[in-house]
Structures are given as C-alpha cells and as structure tokens.
Amino acid sequence: MxxxxxxxxxxxxxxxxxxxxxxxxxxxxxxxxxxxxxxxxxxxxxxxxxxxxxxxxxxxxxxxxxxxxxxxxxxxxxxxxxxxxxxxxxxxxxxxxxxxxxxxxxxxxxxxxxxxxxxxxxxxxxxxxxxxxxxxxxxxxxxxxxxxxxxxxxxxxxxRQEQELSLQFESFGYKHGIPLDVDFTFDVRCLPNPYWVPELRGYTGQEQPVIEFLEQQPEVQQMLADITGFLEKWLPLFEKNNRSYITVGIGCTGGQHRSVFLSERLAGHFRATMDNVQIRHRELN
The missing domain is CATH 3.40.50.300 (P-loop containing nucleotide triphosphate hydrolases)
Known part of the structure; x- marks a missing residue:
C-alpha cells in the first residue's frame, strides 16, 4: 500500500x-x-x-x-x-x-x-x-x-511509480529570490543575456528568436553540457539511496530567458531516459 x-x-x-x-x-x-x-x-x-x-x-x-x-x-x-x-x-x-x-x-x-x-x-x-x-x-x-x-x-x-525518481527543473530569477524547495541551484547569470539585445527583450527562452540566439553561444552550450554531466553522474546515486524527488533550480537575473532555455533543454534531455520529469518556469507562471 x-x-x-x-x-x-x-x-x-x-x-x-x-x-x-x-x-x-x-x-x-x-x-x-x-x-x-x-x-x-x-x-x-x-x-x-x-x-x-x-x-x-x-x-x-x-x-x-x-x-x-x-x-x-x-x-x-x-x-x-x-x-x-x-x-x-x-x-x-x-x-x-x-x-x-x-x-x-x-x-x-x-x-x-x-x-x-x-x-x-x-x-x-x-x-x-x-x-x-x-x-x-x-x-x-x-x-x-x-x-x-x-x-x-x-x-x-x-x-510516480514505486522506486522511480521524480525530477523537476525550475527556472527562476534571482531578483525575485531563490526558491525554497530546490535541491541543486545552478547560477547561469554569467551567460550572454538576450535581455540586452533590444529585439529579443520581449521574448522568452521558450520562443524561437531567443532559442536561436542562445544556441549560437559557446558558453551556453558548455554550461548545458556541464550541468547535464553533473546530473547524469550523481542522480543514479541519489536514486540508489532511495531518494524519491530531486528539484533542480536554474537561475538567471529575471527568470525570462537563459534559465528558461536551459531548463527546457535539460528537461528534454532527461525525458529520453526517465519517466517522471517535470518543468516549471516560476517567473513565467
């Protein structure tokens, strides 16, 4: 039961x-x-x-x-x-x-x-x-x-099925405070910011103009690879030790562009191998 x-x-x-x-x-x-x-x-x-x-x-x-x-x-x-x-x-x-x-x-x-x-x-x-x-x-x-x-x-x-790890990615903006319920927090404010490109300011990290901009930035791709590698290495150990839930926070300044883009990419990657992967964009909601 x-x-x-x-x-x-x-x-x-x-x-x-x-x-x-x-x-x-x-x-x-x-x-x-x-x-x-x-x-x-x-x-x-x-x-x-x-x-x-x-x-x-x-x-x-x-x-x-x-x-x-x-x-x-x-x-x-x-x-x-x-x-x-x-x-x-x-x-x-x-x-x-x-x-x-x-x-x-x-x-x-x-x-x-x-x-x-x-x-x-x-x-x-x-x-x-x-x-x-x-x-x-x-x-x-x-x-x-x-x-x-x-x-x-x-x-x-x-x-969630028994013994299945539930993984959630949550994008947020540091200027609105760090979420209380995250297990890992990755600060991506060092990455190129679409906000400072006037024609991109009104879009979010879910929309194609910002996606294309960030995909062209080598630092963004390296950050994505590093976070992915970290999680791929350590999530199995948490699951082995009966951890049921992991929430990963991805934070940029306003929670509109970089954190949203990276959260979407990370969720898409892990959904290929895990059944219960969720995503939440705190500032967009």
Whole structure:
C-alpha cells in the first residue's frame, strides 16, 4: 500500500494537496493524530479489500507531544511490510502566509490571547521540524496557484511509480529570490543575456528568436553540457539511496530567458531516459 503523509504550515496548501490526491484515487484523512497512524495502517492492511493508496494530513493541530513522537512513528511505518510511505512537506514564505490569513480572516490554530498571528506562524515552523526533517519532497507554494499546486501533486507525487525518481527543473530569477524547495541551484547569470539585445527583450527562452540566439553561444552550450554531466553522474546515486524527488533550480537575473532555455533543454534531455520529469518556469507562471 502507498501511504503519503502531507504536512506543512497552516495556509501552505495542505487541503488542496489532499484534494488532488483524492481526485486520483487516494483514500484521504485530514488532521489525524500522529500516534493513531500505525494502528490505522495495520487495520487497513488486515482488510483483504483495503485501499492501495492512503493519504493523511498531520500538522500543528496535533498535540505537541505527538509531533515529537513522529520520527519514531515514521521509522516503524518504514519497517512495515507491504507499505511504501513518504512525507510531503508544504511551506510558503511567512509574508505569504500572513497575507493569506489576512485575506481569509481565519484564525490560526496556534494564535491566542498571548500569541499573535506572526508569532504563531513562526512557532508553527519549529513545532513541525520533526516532520519536515523527514520529508521526501518539499514544495514551496509561495508563488503557486491552487491549480498549479494540484498539478504538481498529481504529476510529481500521485503518478510516480514505486522506486522511480521524480525530477523537476525550475527556472527562476534571482531578483525575485531563490526558491525554497530546490535541491541543486545552478547560477547561469554569467551567460550572454538576450535581455540586452533590444529585439529579443520581449521574448522568452521558450520562443524561437531567443532559442536561436542562445544556441549560437559557446558558453551556453558548455554550461548545458556541464550541468547535464553533473546530473547524469550523481542522480543514479541519489536514486540508489532511495531518494524519491530531486528539484533542480536554474537561475538567471529575471527568470525570462537563459534559465528558461536551459531548463527546457535539460528537461528534454532527461525525458529520453526517465519517466517522471517535470518543468516549471516560476517567473513565467
């Protein structure tokens, strides 16, 4: 049976993630007390007609002592026969979480007379560290719409086969900040910039004028070869050590031209040998 544990700070999109998993056939349970999870799993596995896909949400609504027990609980689950489990952790920048709560006027589960919203959001991050430290994948939802988050969960998580490595390339602009959820970051700001060619400025790295310009630059081809070689060498070792997800960030200044072009080329190369390769252009979205 496949078990996915969804966690993350309040307002990061956990409910949306659960709904996306439910859409693709997962039996979903929200806000489960962590100590009940092993008993739930055992009870389901004893049923000959048990569902083969289960998703549960465990977050800061749990008692604090329950969250401290989570590493031991998770270790026991990983040792359970007939069970493949992993933790997916969602998060957003604190500014975004504040904006989301202000917009909805919902009460944060940890806020009270002695602790305001901002303090509650910061404290929640500390409480969830026993869970977040075990995450197979971290998803930064700061710039994701509900639809993009649903697509990401369905493509990267729900459709991934057992023991299959999910690889995502994410282009971004350094002037907008480095993504929170990347495993490797490659800085390509040293490459020739189409932005400084007036007739190319309005295009993106997905469009032919910029593609033709960058394909003619020797430095771009060398950077592409070096990143490809690095990933071809090290991805098999991560996969051998049971790593399920890798996110590769490619960053240029504005996230419009060089990073987009290289991400497209890298994704195209690895799709020839891997089944689950995704691409996201943060600034274009």
């Amino acid at each position: 496949k078990l996915i544990i969804i966690s993350g700070r309040s307002g990061s999109g956990k409910s949306t993630a659960l709904q996306a998993l439910e859409d693709v056939g997962f039996y979903c349970i929200d806000n489960l007390p962590a100590p009940l999870l092993p008993d739930l799993v055992n009870q389901i596995l004893r049923d000959p007609d048990h569902p083969n896909k289960l998703a549960v949400s465990i977050d800061a609504r749990n008692q604090h002592s329950n969250l401290k027990q989570f590493p031991d609980i998770y270790k026991r689950l990983r040792e359970t026969r007939r069970l493949d489990c992993e933790v997916i952790y969602l998060d957003s920048s604190e500014t975004t979480l504040l904006q989301r709560y202000s917009a909805t006027r919902r009460k944060h589960p940890l806020s009270d007379d002695s602790q305001g919203l901002q303090q509650a959001i910061s404290y929640e991050k500390q409480l969830l560290e026993p869970v977040s430290d075990l995450a197979a994948i971290r998803i930064d939802t700061t710039r994701l719409s509900l639809y993009e988050l649903r697509d990401s969960i369905k493509l990267r998580v729900a459709r």
